[in-house]
Amino acid sequence: MLDYDVVIVGAGFGGPVAAKKCAEAGLRTLMLERSQRVGEKVISGLTIPFYGFLFAPAFIRDGNPPIERPVDGIINYIIKDVESGDIDVDESLRVPKPFSPVIAFGYNAYCQPFCQWEAEKALEAGAELRTSITVVDVLRENGRIAGVRTDSGEDIRARIVIDAEGSQGLLAIKAGVREKYPPEAISLADIYDYEIDKDELDMLMGHTLRFCWGWDEQKLAPPLGQGNGLMVWPYRGSIHFMQDQCLRLASGDVPNLKKLFREYHDNITTKLPWWRDEIAPRIKLRARMWESFEIYVGLDRELREMPNHTDGMILIGDAAGLESTELCDGVPAAWFSADIAADVAIEALRAGDTSREFLARYDERIRDHPIIQWSITASNRFNLRFAQEHHDLEEFKRYVHDGWGLGGFSHVSTPLVQSILRALAEDPTIITAWIRMFFRYYFNWIYERYDYSGGKELPARDTAARPRAAQTVFRGALGAADTMLRAFSPALKGAASLAEPLSRFANPAMQAMLPLLEAAVRGMVKMERFTGLVSDKIVDFVRRADPATFDPPRRKGS
Amino acid sequence: MAQTYEELPGVEWVEGAGDFVQVIAENCDGCANCVRVCLGDCFEITDRKARVKSLEKCMECASCWYVCAAGAISFSWPPGGKGFRTDWG
Numbered sequence: 088m089l090d091y092d093v094v095i096v097g098a099g100f101g102g103p104v105a106a107k108k109c110a111e112a113g114l115r116t117l118m119l120e121r122s123q124r125v126g127e128k129v130i131s132g133l134t135i136p137f138y139g140f141l142f143a144p145a146f147i148r149d150g151n152p153p154i155e156r157p158v159d160g161i162i163n164y165i166i167k168d169v170e171s172g173d174i175d176v177d178e179s180l181r182v183p184k185p186f187s188p189v190i191a192f193g194y195n196a197y198c199q200p201f202c203q204w205e206a207e208k209a210l211e212a213g214a215e216l217r218t219s220i221t222v223v224d225v226l227r228e229n230g231r232i233a234g235v236r237t238d239s240g241e242d243i244r245a246r247i248v249i250d251a252e253g254s255q256g257l258l259a260i261k262a263g264v265r266e267k268y269p270p271e272a273i274s275l276a277d278i279y280d281y282e283i284d285k286d287e288l289d290m291l292m293g294h295t296l297r298f299c300w301g302w303d304e305q306k307l308a309p310p311l312g313q314g315n316g317l318m319v320w321p322y323r324g325s326i327h328f329m330q331d332q333c334l335r336l337a338s339g340d341v342p343n344l345k346k347l348f349r350e351y352h353d354n355i356t357t358k359l360p361w362w363r364d365e366i367a368p369r370i371k372l373r374a375r376m377w378e379s380f381e382i383y384v385g386l387d388r389e390l391r392e393m394p395n396h397t398d399g400m401i402l403i404g405d406a407a408g409l410e411s412t413e414l415c416d417g418v419p420a421a422w423f424s425a426d427i428a429a430d431v432a433i434e435a436l437r438a439g440d441t442s443r444e445f446l447a448r449y450d451e452r453i454r455d456h457p458i459i460q461w462s463i464t465a466s467n468r469f470n471l472r473f474a475q476e477h478h479d480l481e482e483f484k485r486y487v488h489d490g491w492g493l494g495g496f497s498h499v500s501t502p503l504v505q506s507i508l509r510a511l512a513e514d515p516t517i518i519t520a521w522i523r524m525f526f527r528y529y530f531n532w533i534y535e536r537y538d539y540s541g542g543k544e545l546p547a548r549d550t551a552a553r554p555r556a557a558q559t560v561f562r563g564a565l566g567a568a569d570t571m572l573r574a575f576s577p578a579l580k581g582a583a584s585l586a587e588p589l590s591r592f593a594n595p596a597m598q599a600m601l602p603l604l605e606a607a608v609r610g611m612v613k614m615e616r617f618t619g620l621v622s623d624k625i626v627d628f629v630r631r632a633d634p635a636t637f638d639p640p641r642r643k644g645s
Numbered sequence: 646m647a648q649t650y651e652e653l654p655g656v657e658w659v660e661g662a663g664d665f666v667q668v669i670a671e672n673c674d675g676c677a678n679c680v681r682v683c684l685g686d687c688f689e690i691t692d693r694k695a696r697v698k699s700l701e702k703c704m705e706c707a708s709c710w711y712v713c714a715a716g717a718i719s720f721s722w723p724p725g726g727k728g729f730r731t732d733w734g
Binding site: 197255269273344345348374 | 681705729
């Protein structure tokens with residue numbers, strides 16, 4: 088029988104993060120993946136928000152993962168009457184120029200290459216991977232989880248099992264840790280992948296996501312608050328189109344999704360002016376897929392408080408019900424929880440104690456994670472159903488503004504500030520790591536330079552055209568900043584720790600200052616005729632630069 | 646061998662997935678919830694009971710399993726390397 092320290096079930100977004108950290112700690116680590124190739128059963132319409140990358144494990148932040156397009160904002164269409172074209176627009180959430188597009192709000196990505204990139208990093212760290220293996224059950228020994236059984240009848244022993252199998256959580260149910268979710272907590276997403284010429288897409292959508300919300304009677308999208316309206320993601324030379332609907336509605340009915348999704352798709356693609364006139368003539372359908380995800384698990388206290396561990400086993404990511412209730416993103420929480428799970432697994436194995444009492448610290452850390460907790464309890468999306476119930480347009484617009492507009496900062500500021508202060512308390516030089524990350528990711532996006540087996544060679548470029556002076560200034564400024572941050576590190580760490588409790592005032596302060604912030608962003612957008620020139624200069628600098636300019640300092644000379 | 650369907654481009658089904666979704670007939674009350682949510686058209690109702698018509702377009706989302714209040718649907722993952730695959734998720 089095979090024997091490992093850690094067996095990780097599932098190599099999606101979370102599994103490889105846990106695997107890499109465990110392997111680096113010297114633990115014998117194995118990932119088991121049921122698909123033939125990592126990531127080919129992972130489906131999403133995917134923007135990984137900036138906070139995912141900022142607080143992600145260092146190898147992601149300082150690395151070169153495959154991304155499809157940086158995102159600089161969301162345009163929300165609030166459809167009152169599509170026939171007459173009566174549509175309000177909320178495009179308040181955007182990174183204004185000159186920061187955009189290099190400083191991004193998030194990064195769109197295809198799941199397969201991204202998961203593969205992560206898995207390759209775990210393999211480089213010494214973890215093992217076996218694909219085409221389905222785990223069918225856990226092994227039990229003296230009342231604790233002692234490994235897993237595969238579909239070929241093979242038993243693989245593990246001192247700790249990390250369950251990263253995704254939202255259905257079949258293994259966790261078998262292990263007696265969790266229960267099947269009720270259908271109103273699950274949403275089924277209907278996804279189309281369309282090819283489009285990149286230059287045309289650059290012009291038509293640029294770096295913005297488009298979210299479309301409509302009154303129920305418009306029949307363009309799932310009922311408000313019980314799924315998502317049309318969400319459109321621009322990738323490199325393609326578009327992802329997604330609508331999703333809860334499997335049971337507040338009325339108690341299970342909807343006829345086969346019929347409804349067709350109706351929504353037909354209505355919105357033929358009636359929504361910008362899709363019908365600008366996008367539809369230029370696209371070619373490449374793929375049609377669907378997936379289910381745990382949209383509202385975090386909003387139900389009983390479900391939220393189900394344990395995420397038992398003797399010898401820890402659950403991460405979607406398997407732990409950590410899908411964001413508002414932005415629909417599961418990747419940041421998968422990364423954060425995988426990182427915490429690896430820490431706890433390492434501590435447990437060093438202490439020789441994998442009991443549920445010891446592993447309880449995992450659930451405590453998940454509950455103490457500001458971003459995870461905010462993301463699984465934010466309720467603007469759920470609340471849209473009340474706007475429909477009252478048929479109150481102002482209420483409708485307020486939820487959209489607070490969920491996917493600038494109003495979001497009145498409830499994300501506290502967890503964000505708290506996370507920033509915690510990160511600074513650990514290492515103040517993270518600030519320059521973040522800046523380098525945005526520039527490096529933008530460079531990588533231009534040249535598709537991703538460091539894994541699916542990456543492309545950097546094309547031969549004219550080194551004489553390198554912006555040498557600007558490179559020197561960039562390197563010099565960040566180098567000086569690093570020196571300063573290191574010199575004052577103890578003071579900065581102390582100040583960040585002391586200031587952490589103050590983060591709770593960030594939300595109310597932002598609430599009070601929101602009108603000012605909105606005015607400032609509007610003002611910056613008005614200035615874009617001028618700031619756009621600066622933005623163009625920055626993009627040109629990144630395009631011509633030596634990529635080493637944006638590498639983390641530790642890589643220099645290596 | 647992998648199967649493809651014109652109406653579902655971009656996805657392949659590796660053969661040999663077996664009966665990973667099953668209806669336990671004695672538990673089924675014929676409510677047809679599984680038929681309503683399945684985008685792969687995998688179920689049908691015959692003699693007031695659901696039955697799996699075909700899993701050839703199943704994308705393993707488990708929606709049928711979630712909506713079955715009678716506990717008549719057993720859902721497991723297909724064997725390793727079988728079932729659907731896509732590059733465009």
